[in-house]
Amino acid sequence: MTLRSRQTPSYELLRECNYDIPKLKKFVQDNENKLTIDQQAAYTYISENIGLYFIDAPGGTGKTFELSLLLAKERMNSRIALAVASSGIAATLLEGGRTAHSVFKLPLNLANTETPTCNISKGTDMAEVLKRCSLIVWDECTMSHKAALEAVDKTLQDIRGNKKVMGGVTFVMAGDFRQTLPIIERGTRANEVQASIKSSKLWNQVKKKFQLSTNMRIHLRRDKILMMKMMLLLRMKLLNVFPETSFVWVMVRYVQIKMVKLT
Numbered sequence: 001m002t003l004r005s006r007q008t009p010s011y012e013l014l015r016e017c018n019y020d021i022p023k024l025k026k027f028v029q030d031n032e033n034k035l036t037i038d039q040q041a042a043y044t045y046i047s048e049n050i051g052l053y054f055i056d057a058p059g060g061t062g063k064t065f066e067l068s069l070l071l072a073k074e075r076m077n078s079r080i081a082l083a084v085a086s087s088g089i090a091a092t093l094l095e096g097g098r099t100a101h102s103v104f105k106l107p108l109n110l111a112n113t114e115t116p117t118c119n120i121s122k123g124t125d126m127a128e129v130l131k132r133c134s135l136i137v138w139d140e141c142t143m144s145h146k147a148a149l150e151a152v153d154k155t156l157q158d159i160r161g162n163k164k165v166m167g168g169v170t171f172v173m174a175g176d177f178r179q180t181l182p183i184i185e186r187g188t189r190a191n192e193v194q195a196s197i198k199s200s201k202l203w204n205q206v207k208k209k210f211q212l213s214t215n216m217r218i219h220l221r222r223d224k225i226l227m228m229k230m231m232l233l234l235r236m237k238l239l240n241v242f243p244e245t246s247f248v249w250v251m252v253r254y255v256q257i258k259m260v261k262l263t
């Protein structure tokens with residue numbers, strides 16, 4: 001997607017095309033061969049096939065690493081790749097990342113809007129970017145309301161004039177359902193599950209679901225087994241950490257059974 005076809009490229013287009021290509025090439029070259037088997041499977045398939053994908057990645061399994069490589073590979077070939085995330089913090093971890101609400105102009109009160117739509121009209125600068133892009137990655141997608149995803153699908157189909165899912169663009173959702181689901185004010189757990197992207201009609205249209213399972217933070221450290229056990233206990237809410245003493249209490253069914261010294 002070159003800029004030549006538009007006489008005065010918009011700020012939005014310039015921003016998405018203004019990457020340092022030699023730097024991206026070096027990043028891809030240096031890191032492609034570091035991918036784990038799980039990461040490689042997702043990376044190769046997604047790079048070669050258009051579709052809607054989900055990467056199930058518990059914390060530390062290299063989701064940001066994988067998404068960054070996918071974005072860099074697309075951008076180094078002068079194609080437009082958009083990086084969005086459900087939260088501002090997650091957005092800052094991806095090069096050129098912005099929140100999904102900001103990029104797709106989503107309504108704020110998604111849960112109470114009957115058929116939410118993105119506030120992007122055809123012919124606008126953002127519509128031009130969405131029309132030309134070839135890859136969209138959405139990190140922490142599991143935190144977003146399914147209505148957001150459905151609104152984006154409708155908008156992309158409309159703007160790109162393509163009735164395929166997500167208007168025929170490669171769309172990668174990444175996240176972890178074991179972490180925070182969409183927040184529903186005064187809602188129950190069931191309401192949250194009902195609002196999650198897994199309950200969306202689009203979930204059945206996900207072409208492939210990938211699973212990243214190697215915790216890279218642990219893998220890159222020496223004290224693998226202890227850390228792995230602790231992460232599991234932490235996730236199960238069976239562990240308390242007291243950083244000031246560097247001691248942890250391991251709790252089983254709310255009974256303190258063991259104290260472990262962190263070395």
Ligand SMILES: Nc1ncnc2c1ncn2[C@@H]1O[C@H](COP(=O)(O)OP(=O)(O)OP(=O)(O)O)[C@@H](O)[C@H]1O
Nearest residue numbers: 034035036057058059060061062063064065216217
């Ligand atoms: N294949 C890999 N080779 C070398 N380092 C890797 C690899 N995958 C991930 N890492 C490194 O492991 C660490 C954790 O990876 P990353 O931040 O991508 O995980 P994450 O799944 O996004 O975690 P979180 O959800 O907690 O943010 C980072 O320092 C990253 O650079």
